[in-house]
Amino acid sequence: MKIYSKSLLNQYSQSLTYDDISLIPTEISRIKSRAETKINCEFLDLNLSLPVISSPMDTVTGIEMAKALTVQGCLGILNRFDSSLNEVLTKKTDGVKGVSIALNTSLDDIKKLAENGYIICIDTANANNKEVLKKTEEIKKACDVKIIVGNIAQGDSLSQLEISGVDAIRVGIGGGSVCTTSIQTGIGIGQVSSILDVISKRDEKKLKIKIIADGGIKSPGDIAKAIALGADVVMLGRMLAGTRETPGEVIKYADQLWKKYRGSASFGVKMRNEFIEGEETMIPYKGAVKNVIDGISDGLKSSMSYMNCLSLDELKSKDTFAVLSNSSYLERLPKK
16 A cells, blocks of 8 residues: 655646545554543644634624634634624624625725624635725735635635735635635635645745635544644534534524535525535534544544654654545445
8 A cells, every 4th residue: 555645645637636545654653541642732823722713604603603613612713794793893892803804895894893893704605806906905905814715726826915014824616615716617626635735835935824724524534634734724514513512593404403504605694696615404402512523632642642642743743644445434424
């Protein structure tokens, strides 16, 4: 079996997703227990206990989710459709640290958000756009604020984004579970290939911009893979969907509890008959988001103990991956 470095994976002839690769432990681990591992990180001047931020989707991050994630040492990005946005515009709301905005959000409102200490996320589908760069430059000239922008699929524009003032970039187009962008437009590559391309361009050009792996993450193992590939943090949608703290009511159907989950470009969000790049679905109710975060924490720590990593920086330095055949991937799935 061939063991691939990140460089070799980046040169792979096909676009790769998380399901196409696996981490390979090649060292004798010095770690006695996963409790020894440290999964904290610094992200945009925040000290996170876990490298997780929530997607600014209207069925994922409202004010309750943002507050709950802060308690767990993560970062919630309040979606721009949330009715609580008026509250954070007027004052600093305890527990809320990140807010998403549209390209047409007024500079006055953005100044208020900056004054209240929030991280700004310019919530667009395509960061490779002159209007996105222009908006970022405008905000940076007017405010002292950290800016997240999304999304890109590869790293050729990374230098321009950093020059314009972008502090962190969301990487991934078409990989979300309720995103139909790739189907509707033919745009996008596998998440692994996206991350590798962006990371290699950042290293090559010695840039400081932070990398957010956004999309395609289904499990704690995928999070470990994303960090090992070089992502600074991961952005989660579906993994957090269906929890008590997400916006929306709990629905009982067929003797089971559910909550709604939909893409940011779905009809339910747009509420008008125009081009749709997202779908709507129902997610089984999961209870408190703390349970999901605890599971992610345990899974990531276990992965690090296998890989002989005491810190996330050590995990990022790992360079031993396998490319899986379809049968190899299926073999490791639980059998019912």
